[in-house]
Amino acid sequence: MSDRALRLALLGVSAAGVAVAGYLTAVHYRPAALICTGGGGCETVRESEYAVLAGVPVAVLGLAAWAAALALTLWGSELARTLTAALALSAAAFAAYLVLLQLFVIDAVCVWCIVNDVVLVPLLAVLALLRLRTAGSRGEG
Structure with a gap:
């Protein structure tokens, strides 16, 4: 996959992540805006003590x-590639933690959170690592 294709894919995934996290942020501040499949999982997760970390909503952390x-993808320098990969791996570790919390502690699953944590974050990590590897193998800087 070319660097241009990887960069476009990263831009698309990041834009989708901004959209999902933006929606979750809006829902944090306006719970009535929540659109979720039945079962109440989204509400339970949103209302749990784990929805806020150090006084900051987890959705806001995700949006940031x-x-x-x-x-970083728009910046496109070698440093930006490295920082994107580091951010993606950190996000993947945090997303895994959040999924485990939903499954085993909160005992409820938010479908929007799962879209972010199980679909978008791993995709970001894979694409960021591929882009970093592609740049390194060609000696680009």
């Missing part, structure tokens, strides 16, 4: 991370 991924 996705915005950073988008900005």
